[in-house]
Amino acid sequence: MAFLPITKEEMVQRGWDQADFVLVTGDAYVDHPSFGAAIISRVLEDEGFRVAVLPQPDWRCDRDFMRFGRPRLAFLVTAGNIDSMVAHYTAAKRKRSDDAYSPGNRAGKRPDRACIVYSRKCKELYPDTPVILGGLEASLRRFAHYDYWDDRVRPSILLEAKADLLTFGMGENQTRQIASKLGQGLPVSSLRDIRGVCYAVKTQDYQPGPAVECPSFERVCSSKRDYAVSCRKQQDEHDAVRGKTVIQRHGDQIVVQNPPMPPLTTQELDRVYALPYERMYHPSYEKEGGVPGIQEVEFSITHNRGCFGACNFCSIAYHQGRAVTVRSQESILAEAKRLTENHRFKGYIHDVGGPTANFRRPSCEKQKTAGLCKGKKCLAPKPCPQLQVDHSEYLEILRRLRKLPKVKRVFIRSGIRFDYLIQDKDQEFFQELVRHHVSGQLKVAPEHCSAAVLDAMGKPHIEAYLRFARRFYGITKEAGKEQYLVPYLMSSHPGSTLKDAVELALFLKREKIRPEQVQDFYPTPGTISTCMFYTGLDPYTMKEVYVAKTEKEKAMQRALLQYFNPKNQGLVIEALKKAGRLDLIGTSPGCLVRPDPKTAAALRNKKPAIKKHTVKKGKGSYPKGKKRV
Missing domain, CATH: 3.40.50.2300 (Response regulator)
Incomplete structure (x- = not known):
């Protein structure tokens, strides 16, 4: 080679x-x-x-x-x-x-x-x-x-x-x-x-x-x-x-x-991945410190292509397509054996995945002859009744990889579709995922908690994530392990208002989640979400969609997701004031942020508003609490 x-x-x-x-x-x-x-x-x-x-x-x-x-x-x-x-x-x-x-x-x-x-x-x-x-x-x-x-x-x-x-x-x-x-x-x-x-x-x-x-x-x-x-x-x-x-x-x-090229068959994919790759950057880069992009993938294996999850902000569906195709088990095992012969291999396969790690079959039988449905998603807002969920072959592949000589651990670092996973009545894969294939942290992507925002994203509602999280931590505890979920979250996606961002901040506080990183929505060409960002319209309903476009509002939405960071105090206070949620500024357990001196003084001086409830007494009516003259 x-x-x-x-x-x-x-x-x-x-x-x-x-x-x-x-x-x-x-x-x-x-x-x-x-x-x-x-x-x-x-x-x-x-x-x-x-x-x-x-x-x-x-x-x-x-x-x-x-x-x-x-x-x-x-x-x-x-x-x-x-x-x-x-x-x-x-x-x-x-x-x-x-x-x-x-x-x-x-x-x-x-x-x-x-x-x-x-x-x-x-x-x-x-x-x-x-x-x-x-x-x-x-x-x-x-x-x-x-x-x-x-x-x-x-x-x-x-x-x-x-x-x-x-x-x-x-x-x-x-x-x-x-x-x-x-x-x-x-x-x-x-x-x-x-x-x-x-x-x-x-x-x-x-x-x-x-x-x-x-x-x-x-x-x-x-x-x-x-x-x-x-x-x-x-x-x-x-x-x-x-x-x-x-x-x-x-x-x-x-x-x-022209119409899209059909995705590669299993045999064609096997042929592509059997080609004589060096699996490294060109030696001429060594003197410059190498190419960092190789680090995560050098000892990773791609087993599938395509993603029927098709989130609106993701380019995969418009590039690779929604139809899932896979490599054969023997092709995957052969690549793994080549990895173990590499002098740099330390016993760890970093990933066995793809666009979505746990997709190993078409979403339903119909798509094979009729294609994937127009304007519909297989998993959102709820799983399609025709969805076929099966992790058995993926699980068999992972078991075979774990048995290979020189392999110490096999991790899954690609995205796991938790909403697909919890639909599987057979819990064997979930059990073995938690017990064998998590390297301390498992990255998953609930993205938000507001139903309106998740609908705009083409994602499942937050209840699916909560079901998954409860089961994940339950199995983790049974296994006597210390492992954590790392949720990906996105601020300022089309559809997300300041009130939605406040809702997400409260959700994170309630669930004791403190994200170290937050991704602002990034409008890249070719996605449905970018269309919403530019037009303010949902292309499938033609209804208006709220879009945060000013840098200030984007910064406030992002700060709310990290409300606990002292550096964000000013922005969080400003966002809560604008959202009409002064009740979340204070020192009580239910508050998101402590007031700064100026806000504290304003809150002390603020007199509670008198709500004027009209009650009837006799022939007339007058505000409650006022004496009749």
Whole structure:
């Protein structure tokens, strides 16, 4: 096994005078199946193509982009594992100082909007060479989309990047078909019949056919209602079974999205994960301190893809899809055995998971032939009556992994859908999860406690979490362990008012939960929640949704979730005053925060309001407590 070439010298050492594909990525080169660029490069290599990797090129000059010369077939461009804007900026739009996907954890190794910058540079230097976009950043921006950082609607990234083609979703099979056709000498324009791709065509050249048309770029820029309609149509057609072609006009061009590529079968997934990954960053990064992004995944195993949980704020459903597909048990065991042979392995498998760790089968039988339901969720606000819950195979995999020589512990650190887990009548998995697979803390995501906010999130109501928590701590106590739940919580999600944030603070106090970290809602392209944030409308009901947009209100909502932190006292007091909850400022056990001197004085001087209740006496009426004159 060997890393693919990242320099001209490494390419020449292989005896190549030219690469078939140059894969440009915004991440450092990490040859591990948790990195999309690694998977695509190894898939192409497995198909017999020569692939050179150009990681984090300097976009301010031409030199790096000319490192390998002109590729024989195409440039493949990705921003990396995460969106470049999310990599650079916090939810408050402050510049980050670190980047886990760069050497030495240092920020600044990739540009903002990396896909656009890289693609344009490739086109500028090699105008006749096809440029194909892929990865998360491109996938979520394939249509006109609200851009949080610019606070405006931007056109399809395909047009802004001046690329020839865009692959959306998990791109192995699209890439195989693209490479095969280009390898046969066919032009890039002949690739427009491949599922899972987007392309642009002049309006006069478009051949009309069965398609769902979204409101145009111009309309979604001028009408938030049209934007919400467009969002719903795009979400509804992102299904490999029933999804149709989707088009959106941009001036004199039409962006065409073909139906999604079917998810990989178990056999295809097994093949992908059996490829000869080095499972480490390129040795050239060692002198810079390595690439931190490998630490959590080096000894982790992905056993599934897709998520039918489909939370409104999560991009997984719109990228990987809602249909769950899985690897075989033998494939997973084979990977685990390879891990145990690694000289860095210390006996701990850090995770056996995926988008949702405990999904191992389709949500119901119907989805296999009819696709997943439009406009409905399998788990929220309540589990669908057709939901099939079964942890038996996942449990068998974990048991087999625990028995492997050299394996001391097997942990689960991916998200566990607790609402799915508590629907399982067989408690064996729950018992063994708590007894064997928790490393002191188990991260779960109730996100909020307000029913209205959870509905806007597409999450189950808080009662599901409370049932799960009671059972978790009950089993933990029976096992004689000291283990804790670490709940993920989100502030300022669309639908969340200050009163909802106060409700959440009171819930946390009652449940004795003190979160160390709180995530502000982050409006990333392509999600239903981002549509709500921008339009103030729920795209599925077209009803208005409250949105906290000022930095002050966001800060107050966030502070309420950490009301116990002395640094937040001023903001919490201000929030409680604004919410009309002065009763929660004080020193009694039911209060959230002690008053500051100014508020204490105001509360002492505040006279209790006299409520005027009118009572009847005789013929007239007069306020209670007043003498009749």
